[in-house]
Amino acid sequence: MTTPKTREDVVRAAGRLFAERGYHGTSMRDLGQELGILGSSLYSHIDGKDQLLVEVIRRGAAMFQGLADEVMASPGTAAERMRALVEGHVRIITEHVDEAATFLNELRFLPVEDRAGLIALRDGYQRAFRRLIEEGVEAGEFRPIEDPAMTSTFVLSVLNALVRWYRPAGPAEPDEIASRMYEFVMEGLT
Amino acid sequence: MTTPKTREDVVRAAGRLFAERGYHGTSMRDLGQELGILGSSLYSHIDGKDQLLVEVIRRGAAMFQGLADEVMASPGTAAERMRALVEGHVRIITEHVDEAATFLNELRFLPVEDRAGLIALRDGYQRAFRRLIEEGVEAGEFRPIEDPAMTSTFVLSVLNALVRWYRPAGPAEPDEIASRMYEFVMEGLT
């Protein structure tokens, strides 16, 4: 009757449920129900639950890493590239909330053999922000900042928190969110 | 031999494990082991696992609400009170990471009958930030801000993310963190 489910369907549904209920809050039977099949039927497509978590998180990590690579390789002032990072980050989250949320929230539940590598990716992404801030300070575009590492954490805090409150049905348009975020990150409250 | 555990011990250990492994990632036997007793022995002190979650989160919520009440009732410019909020928030998190992290991360796993009330507390706390921002704009202390609600989300994003990276053993002192955060929230990067 209904067309059979693909491995792709399974991974996408897993992202959705992991984001919504957390990895440990999602059972294979839950996941099956989401797809209209039994939990045991999932094993026609995948090898195990933890593999699903790895795959979903890998996708999240890849998107952010791709953005950082692209922006950091492009020309432009620090401010321009910061704007590109903010816009790209917001676009990734608004278009792929589930993978992004799982990447940001469930990293600690990865099997040990995958954890370190993916955490390194996340740290690499943050390092792009730090380097950009340092460049901006050196170029005199930004104010003198004593602790660029901590400051990059602040910037990323604002960006990452979007997965916690963004709802596609919500009143705010992605472009507007990106603009306001960039504004806030650059100027603060004053 | 060893002194018996109190209900207080149990709640504290629960906060620690819920923060570290998440609610669904923590079993009663895990929790017992953390205290050096059996999982079943916990029921001499408590009625059920979900009660523990409620209690830990209640403590987290109470601390933040207390801070907001205190600061908002005090005199001072918007900037002064913003500094007080930031400092208080950082102090709460650095001194009670576990309750704070559980409050911020595990709200969605609360039993339905407790969820709405505690979410309302969280929203009330955020509303304090929004009101303060509005006051600051009206008084001309802050720049004109078109969307104070979203901006309050940004500020709180920076503050709340602290539970994700603060480690007591880390290099950064709480005072220094609070100063840098206030600086960033007020001035941004430029």
Added chain:
DNA sequence: CTGTCACCAACGACCGTTCGTTCGTGTCGC
């Protein structure tokens, strides 16, 4: 006819929780 995909029943492990019991400690009547 072959391979894919789902079903179904079942596995052992673990889940939250209950129960009967034990052991030590402190209280109180005598």
Added chain:
DNA sequence: GCGACACGAACGAACGGTCGTTGGTGACAG
């Protein structure tokens, strides 16, 4: 001062249920 007794805290076995996972079987599409 001493025995009886209630109590808090923990044990250990067991409960029904759910977990992730396996293997066998059949339906149905290419």
